[in-house]
Amino acid sequence: MQQVKRVLVVDDEEGMRMTLAANLELEGYEVVEARDGVHALELAEQQAFTLVLSDVRMPGLNGVETFRELKRIQPELTVVLMTAFALEQLIEEAITEGVYTVIYKPFSMDHLARVVARAVDAPAVLVVDDIPKVADSIVAVLRAAGLSAHAVHDGRTAVQHVLERRVDVCVLDLVMPDQDGVATCAQMRGLKQRVTVIAMTGHSVPEMVGAIMSQGGYTCLRKPFDARELIHTIARARGDAAPG
The missing domain is CATH 3.40.50.2300 (Response regulator)
Incomplete structure (x- = not known):
């Protein structure tokens, strides 16, 4: 029941x-x-x-x-x-x-x-970056601000994590080996779960930024970004709650 x-x-x-x-x-x-x-x-x-x-x-x-x-x-x-x-x-x-x-x-x-x-689903933020130190440091900042957050270090694991756990926001690095952020976002969009993707990158990759935004990405943050900027971006994304 x-x-x-x-x-x-x-x-x-x-x-x-x-x-x-x-x-x-x-x-x-x-x-x-x-x-x-x-x-x-x-x-x-x-x-x-x-x-x-x-x-x-x-x-x-x-x-x-x-x-x-x-x-x-x-x-x-x-x-x-x-x-x-x-x-x-x-x-x-x-x-x-x-x-x-x-x-x-x-x-x-x-x-x-x-x-x-x-x-009401008590969702969490998933941080995806192939550099563990970067992903883990972002998660530490989010948790210090009272948010539930987890880190993974590759795109395939990220998709599996979304399948198995409650995630409503994914902070996703664009440039990663094996499976990049654009491919990862595309796979997430194919899942039943509704996940808002906030992209991030330290590279000049306008084509990738355009591709992920065309898939429904919320925004793209340029590394290094201020922790407060990310926390506010997550709150805005959750408040927008666009249908889809």
């Missing part, structure tokens, strides 16, 4: 909260509502949640403060934040501390459903 996925919706605006809850229930989730951050923490002390969907700007505890406390209570909890405001500093803090993504109001319920569907 499939386990029901329980979502906690946190928003001080009752109308918005009820609309979100009703739409998520139609998607098959069990939904619990919290009127503010303090209420959300009380509920998290009493029951486990698969996902929390929280507004950022709320009286008392804001969404980022609530996120921090929720992770203390339930460390494995996935949290998605919503905001209608350009709260750059708060959003920066949330992303670098491991929030799954931030979605910006107004958004369509179809878009929300796509983001939630991917987030």
